[in-house]
Amino acid sequence: MKTVLITGGSSGIGYEITKHFAQNGYKILWASLLEDELQAAKKQLQESIPDADIDYLTIDLSKPDAAQNTFNWTQKNNWEVDVLINNAAFGTYGFANDISMEKEVSMIQLNVLNLFKMTRLFLKVMLAKNKGTIINISSNTSFQPVPKMSAYAATKSFVKHYSQSLTEELKALKSSVKVITVCPSAIKDTPFKHTAKMEKVKTFEGLVATTRAEVAKDVWNGFIKGKTLIISGAKLRRLNGLQGMLPHALVQFLLRRELEEGE
Numbered sequence: 001m002k003t004v005l006i007t008g009g010s011s012g013i014g015y016e017i018t019k020h021f022a023q024n025g026y027k028i029l030w031a032s033l034l035e036d037e038l039q040a041a042k043k044q045l046q047e048s049i050p051d052a053d054i055d056y057l058t059i060d061l062s063k064p065d066a067a068q069n070t071f072n073w074t075q076k077n078n079w080e081v082d083v084l085i086n087n088a089a090f091g092t093y094g095f096a097n098d099i100s101m102e103k104e105v106s107m108i109q110l111n112v113l114n115l116f117k118m119t120r121l122f123l124k125v126m127l128a129k130n131k132g133t134i135i136n137i138s139s140n141t142s143f144q145p146v147p148k149m150s151a152y153a154a155t156k157s158f159v160k161h162y163s164q165s166l167t168e169e170l171k172a173l174k175s176s177v178k179v180i181t182v183c184p185s186a187i188k189d190t191p192f193k194h195t196a197k198m199e200k201v202k203t204f205e206g207l208v209a210t211t212r213a214e215v216a217k218d219v220w221n222g223f224i225k226g227k228t229l230i231i232s233g234a235k236l237r238r239l240n241g242l243q244g245m246l247p248h249a250l251v252q253f254l255l256r257r258e259l260e261e262g263e
């Protein structure tokens with residue numbers, strides 16, 4: 001039985017992606033923050049997929065030793081991780097000076113440092129066995145500077161650049177190990193916008209907004225087809241092709257409108 005480890009797998013797109021892996025016979029490992037949510041998500045998933053095999057670790061992944069502790073948990077249980085999905089992250093919204101610095105430091109620890117350390121720890125084992133896949137969840141905010149999401153967008157740029165560089169290194173090494181980068185657009189129906197205090201921001205109902213089901217389907221299909229970059233959402237894919245041809249000032253003007261708060 002193959003095994004997938006998904007950080008933040010008990011909610012949002014992590015949970016939706018889990019469904020595809022469980023339906024396809026993977027053993028599921030989750031590492032997330034909230035014990036109650038993990039318990040409830042496990043119960044819910046096993047109601048729809050009764051033979052889903054799920055283990056979880058309740059852990060704050062923004063802490064410096066969290067990646068090592070998560071890695072040790074898999075080693076101690078002799079679980080060979082075939083697919084690692086670095087999905088846990090949160091966002092902040094507003095003018096940089098108005099956002100708590102502690103909160104953004106914690107966000108950088110989770111979105112960047114934890115993802116980096118998890119990737120390093122599991123990549124080493126995968127390379128030794130010459131098999132395995134790491135799927136890193138970035139965002140459409142990684143494509144350009146994003147005022148009012150400056151630090152969050154920067155964390156997602158790190159994820160995209162780092163992951164795509166690794167993909168190229170692995171190709172050069174002729175390794176069978178894969179690193180996949182996923183860039184979803186704004187997702188209407190996950191807790192993300194509430195955590196980031198963005199409930200009123202127009203982008204979640206905007207032109208390229210997507211749903212967790214669409215993102216999860218794109219991730220699964222991309223994984224099966226051996227894609228290394230998954231731009232999730234048909235509308236975002238079209239817009240992304242166009243964006244490179246538009247002047248920077250116009251892109252920023254459109255972005256400012258997308259990130260305004262509505263009524």
Ligand SMILES: NC(=O)c1ccc[n+]([C@@H]2O[C@H](COP(=O)([O-])OP(=O)(O)OC[C@H]3O[C@@H](n4cnc5c(N)ncnc54)[C@H](OP(=O)(O)O)[C@@H]3O)[C@@H](O)[C@H]2O)c1
Binds near residue numbers: 190
């Ligand atoms: N929603 C969007 O518009 C959007 C767009 C592009 C990319 N993304 C990316 O998609 C990914 C998933 O987001 P989502 O939309 O599905 O939102 P979400 O449901 O809020 O997912 C975030 C997950 O991360 C976990 N998490 C947060 N802080 C944690 C911590 N300190 N330690 C351990 N786990 C922690 C949460 O676990 P708990 O529930 O247990 O707290 C949750 O399961 C993120 O990487 C996000 O940046 C989202």
